[in-house]
Structure formats: C-alpha cells, structure tokens
Amino acid sequence: RKPVTVPGLLAMKTQGQRIVMLTAYDASFAWQLEMAGIDIALVGDSLGMVVQGHRSTLPVTLDHMVYHTTAVARGLSATLLVADLPFMADRDLAHVLEAGARLVGEAGAAMVKVEGAAPHILEAIAALTVRAIPVCAHLGLTPQSVHKFGGFRIQGREQAAADRVLDEALAVQAAGANLLVLEGVPVELGRRVTAALTIPVIGIGAGPHCDGQVLVIHDMLGITPGKRPKFSKDFLAGRDSVAAAIAAYAEDVRSGAFPAPEHCFN
Ligand code: KIV
Numbered sequence: 001r002k003p004v005t006v007p008g009l010l011a012m013k014t015q016g017q018r019i020v021m022l023t024a025y026d027a028s029f030a031w032q033l034e035m036a037g038i039d040i041a042l043v044g045d046s047l048g049m050v051v052q053g054h055r056s057t058l059p060v061t062l063d064h065m066v067y068h069t070t071a072v073a074r075g076l077s078a079t080l081l082v083a084d085l086p087f088m089a090d091r092d093l094a095h096v097l098e099a100g101a102r103l104v105g106e107a108g109a110a111m112v113k114v115e116g117a118a119p120h121i122l123e124a125i126a127a128l129t130v131r132a133i134p135v136c137a138h139l140g141l142t143p144q145s146v147h148k149f150g151g152f153r154i155q156g157r158e159q160a161a162a163d164r165v166l167d168e169a170l171a172v173q174a175a176g177a178n179l180l181v182l183e184g185v186p187v188e189l190g191r192r193v194t195a196a197l198t199i200p201v202i203g204i205g206a207g208p209h210c211d212g213q214v215l216v217i218h219d220m221l222g223i224t225p226g227k228r229p230k231f232s233k234d235f236l237a238g239r240d241s242v243a244a245a246i247a248a249y250a251e252d253v254r255s256g257a258f259p260a261p262e263h264c265f266n
Contacts, residue, residue: 001078022249026072083107122172188207194209220234
C-alpha cells in the first residue's frame with residue numbers, strides 16, 4: 001500500500017474518494033488499522049475517557065499524548081498518523097510549538113489536531129503550518145469545551161450557530177489547516193461546510209456528506225463503558241474479530257453506507 005500523505009488527502013477529496021479515519025492508542029490496534037487499510041489513525045485525547053477512565057478529555061497531558069502517539073507510530077507504516085494537542089497546550093504559542101515538536105519530531109505524528117477557531121487557535125494553526133507541521137482543525141462539538149457547552153451537546157442547530165461554524169471552518173482553512181474534523185452537527189451543516197471548503201472534512205456525527213468519517217475505536221467495537229454516542233455504530237456486533245469489524249467500517253465509509261440516518265442529527 002502506498003503511504004497516505006497530506007497532499008494525497010487533498011487529492012482524495014478532489015477525486016471524491018471517501019477518507020477513512022479511526023482512533024488508536026497503542027501499537028497493536030495501530031497494526032489492526034494498518035492491516036485494514038485505514039487512511040488516517042488519530043491518537044485522540046479521547047484516550048482520557050476510553051483508556052484512562054475520565055469523564056472528559058481535560059485531564060490528558062502532553063506527556064500522555066506523546067506516550068500513546070509513540071506507541072501507535074510503531075504499529076503503522078502507510079496509515080497517516082494524527083495526534084491531538086491536549087487541553088491547554090494552546091495556552092501560548094511557545095506551548096503550541098513545544099507540543100508540535102514533541103508530537104511530530106519525537107513521537108512520529110505527521111499532523112496535529114487543534115480544537116476551535118478562536119484568534120489564538122488561528123495563530124497556532126498558522127505558526128505550526130509555516131513550520132511544516134500540518135494541522136487538522138476540529139470544530140462543532142469540540143470535547144475540550146465540554147464545560148462551556150454544558151455537556152457533550154450537538155452544535156450548530158440554530159441558523160446563527162450554524163453560520164458561525166461555517167465561518168469558523170473558512171477561518172481555519174484560511175489560517176492554513178490541511179484537514180478539518182467536524183463533530184456533532186446537523187447533516188445540513190455537515191453538507192454546507194464540506195461543500196464550502198477545499199480541504200477535506202472528516203465527520204463524526206456530522207452526516208453522510210463529509211469527505212470522510214472518523215470514530216473512536218472503542219465505540220465502534222462496542223466496548224466503551226456506559227452509553228455509546230448515537231453517531232457511532234458497533235461494527236463488531238455479528239462479526240467474529242476486531243479485524244473484521246474494522247474492515248467493515250472502512251468498507252461502509254467508502255461505500256457511503258455509514259453513517260446511516262439513525263447515526264445523524266437533523
Ligand atoms: O479525541 C478524539 O478521539 C477525537 C475524535 C472524536 C475526532 O477528537
């Protein structure tokens with residue numbers, strides 16, 4: 001398999017080829033993603049919830065992210081590796097650049113992900129990309145804003161809020177972002193953002209019109225403790241291996257069978 005690259009992702013959008021992204025937190029699961037031909041592995045700070053057992057992603061530190069990203073990198077060869085900047089790594093530009101240096105230079109990520117579109121985030125995107133660190137932006141239901149939102153709530157339901165998300169998407173693209181994860185928004189907003197941007201938009205609970213999809217691996221294997229998000233699907237149900245579940249997820253994203261209407265918000 002040819003390595004997935006940042007310019008290659010742009011070409012996939014242009015060619016209408018859907019992009020398959022999935023989280024991983026260790027080398028064994030990374031290898032499963034690699035074997036299934038997943039395009040992008042995300043070391044998400046969701047590891048704070050599904051690996052560490054916290055109620056949010058906020059307790060995750062840069063050291064945790066570097067530890068897990070290093071392990072995932074050892075399990076990958078062709079799959080592109082993206083790692084999250086953890087909560088408050090954006091407190092100033094020095095911390096942003098330190099996080100970029102460690103996640104990419106030390107741990108082996110090819111891209112870092114940042115949440116939001118506030119002025120200091122746009123500045124962070126520009127500072128990273130000008131130093132040749134590609135950036136994935138993350139908008140909509142950004143989990144690091146859980147206290148501001150009052151819970152993990154769907155964003156962009158009202159017209160004004162939807163327009164704001166679209167403006168933010170255009171702003172992160174203009175700042176230099178190479179990819180956008182759009183989480184927890186109505187189908188129509190997912191469609192509008194994907195059509196408006198030249199960079200690929202990867203949806204999670206953002207409807208079927210995005211250029212690709214991402215899920216937390218524990219959700220799509222049905223092993224997340226407690227309630228599973230409505231936008232996820234248990235791909236292990238009715239199958240006999242993790243490999244078969246990941247392969248089915250990849251096939252359903254590429255064919256457009258996932259997400260189905262029951263995984264979407266209107
Ligand atoms: O942390 C994470 O796993 C994420 C995905 C849910 C997109 O940001």
